[in-house]
Amino acid sequence: MSQMAEKHESKNSREYKNKVVQTCLLAGKILIENGSELNRVSDTIKRIARNAGLDDLHAYVTITGLMISANDEAGAQISEIEKRNFDLRRIAAVNRLSRQFAAHKISLDRFYSLLKKVEHIGFYYPFWMMLLSAALLSGCITVVFNNDIHDFLITCLVGMLGWWIFHAIVSRVNASFISEFVAAAAIGAMGILAVRFGLGQSTDNIIIGSVMPLVPGVQITNAVRDLITGNLISGPARGIEALICACALGFGVSLSLVWLG
Numbered sequence: 001m002s003q004m005a006e007k008h009e010s011k012n013s014r015e016y017k018n019k020v021v022q023t024c025l026l027a028g029k030i031l032i033e034n035g036s037e038l039n040r041v042s043d044t045i046k047r048i049a050r051n052a053g054l055d056d057l058h059a060y061v062t063i064t065g066l067m068i069s070a071n072d073e074a075g076a077q078i079s080e081i082e083k084r085n086f087d088l089r090r091i092a093a094v095n096r097l098s099r100q101f102a103a104h105k106i107s108l109d110r111f112y113s114l115l116k117k118v119e120h121i122g123f124y125y126p127f128w129m130m131l132l133s134a135a136l137l138s139g140c141i142t143v144v145f146n147n148d149i150h151d152f153l154i155t156c157l158v159g160m161l162g163w164w165i166f167h168a169i170v171s172r173v174n175a176s177f178i179s180e181f182v183a184a185a186a187i188g189a190m191g192i193l194a195v196r197f198g199l200g201q202s203t204d205n206i207i208i209g210s211v212m213p214l215v216p217g218v219q220i221t222n223a224v225r226d227l228i229t230g231n232l233i234s235g236p237a238r239g240i241e242a243l244i245c246a247c248a249l250g251f252g253v254s255l256s257l258v259w260l261g
Helices: 002-011 014-033 038-051 088-102 108-119 127-146 152-170 176-196 203-214 217-228 234-260
Strands: 058-061 065-069 076-080
Touching (some): 014 038, 014 058, 014 065, 014 076, 014 088, 014 108, 038 058, 038 088, 038 217, 152 176, 176 234, 203 234, 217 234
Antiparallel strands (some): 058 065, 065 076
């Protein structure tokens, strides 16, 4: 009886509540940074809090930051979202750990330490495989959409080089639209030159297929899902971000067509 009383008292302590809030902040941050929709983020945070014994936890989730409070006396804690990428492995890892915590298979401290490891997971696929995937996607898009088998190989090459340029720039520059613009301009230039040197037949088909790996399809999908769930702040924010990236692709291709077309 005394052990249960001590356990109940520890869950009501300020240190324990702060630990729960920190765990919820870290889990929410990982989910947002890796492309999860905000409805899932809010639901995961609330489930973690309930399983930890905190029913009075309140969370305000946006695409640029998290604000979580356990009670009035503990105050609110904020986590800023500085980068956003797409890694479904990290989202799946957070969900798996959340379920293990709900089943009492791991403690709160263990949960938090494992989340710290999830935050620093590296690339699951080697770089050469990602390049190969971008190449095959570009070539297959040209064949499926435009029935252009003759430009399959050159589209694969241009798409692979365009994605490599995008990855090289985005790893050094925080503004994603800059890397989108430069990569699109390079793809347009390579598509035009490929046709001029007799390596391809249709400039339009080569450019369309090569640009597809850079199209912000996931951002648009998440923006629509956030709007459907009633999030009128992050939904338009995601939509504007996707629109800027799409415009950067269009402006980059247009620039190459004006200069070399």
